[in-house]
Amino acid sequence: MKKWLLGLVFVLAAGALAACGGNSESKDKAAGVNSKDVKIGATAGPYSDMLQKAIVPGLEKKGYKVKVVEFSDYIQPNKALDNGDIQANLFQHTIYLENFAKQNNMKLSALITVPTAPMGIYSNKFKSIDKVKVGATVTIPNDPTNGARALNTLRDEGLITIKEGADPLTVSEKDIAENKKNLKFQPIEAGQLPRSVDSADLACVPGNFALAAKMNLLDALALENMNDKYRNIVAVKTENKDSQLAKDIKDVIQSSDFEKVIDDQFKGFGKPEWMK
Incomplete structure (x- = not known):
């Protein structure tokens, strides 16, 4: 009797372990691991x-x-x-x-x-960056991350300078050291930037929104030198x-x-x- 009971316990334990292993394997498969x-x-x-x-x-x-x-x-x-x-x-x-x-x-x-897809500086008013006039209006994203990207791109094109030591990932208008062309910044929601190309002199449009609006990245006056982050x-x-x-x-x-x-x-x- 004792031998029979011990055998039954062993079988039940083995079955339970097999079930646990099966569940683990199923979870791994469901997660795509194996x-x-x-x-x-x-x-x-x-x-x-x-x-x-x-x-x-x-x-x-x-x-x-x-x-x-x-x-x-x-x-x-x-x-x-x-x-x-x-x-x-x-x-x-x-x-x-x-x-x-x-x-x-x-x-x-x-x-x-x-x-x-990089941010681009687009314009229907000017054919090149060096033709940008004093007092030109520039639409930029109103969120901090994309706004910083826009200012970095304008800096790289020589339109503004940024204070030494400013973190390129968090720069904002307050970090502008020199605004050589007295550009007038107009922060707006990023998804509206493609439309602003018609109304503003310059528009800094993130690549994903430019592509969604069927814009050609290569039509930009300049493309962002993008930080890998x-x-x-x-x-x-x-x-x-x-x-x-x-x-x-x-x-x-x-x-x-x-x-x-x-x-x-x-x-x-x-x-x-x-x-x-």
Whole structure:
């Protein structure tokens, strides 16, 4: 009787352990950790296109079956990544990722930086930067991050100077040391900047909004010399940063095939430092 009871306990224990192992394996598979079926998120537009044209083909050659999941905002892609609904995403720069992860108590990491549409200085009034007249109006983004990018670009083109020691990631109008052309700044919501090209003398338009408005990046009088922290990145859950999928994504993006697609189909996109 005792032997029979001991045998029954052993069988039940073994079954429980097998069930736990099965659940763990199911979770890993659902998260895409050990699966060739993966989902990668992106906002609709150029970065969804970059996935489809420059990244997915390379992953498929490595045996993956990839579904691109498009999002219409900048909140859900990171929530889906954190939940395990997708295994990576491409839509944000490092500064946004770090702030979002901190505010929402998520462990997400940048995997690799990709070519990104730069901010441009556009004008229907002037043909070149050196033709800009004194007192010209300039529309710039009213949010701190993109506003800093606009001022840095105007500085790089010699239209203003910025106080020595100012942090380039946080510069604002108060950091302007010299406004050589007495430019009149008009901060507005970034999504409205493409429309402002018709009314203002100059408009500093972030690349994603320019492309959404069907503007040609190469029509800009000048394009931003972008800090890598403003370039978009592929993000993954921190625990999966060294997974095989992560390694394969990096391998695809670092390939000559990827760069060729960028050169042919994403003209005007600024390349990150590692590509230079």
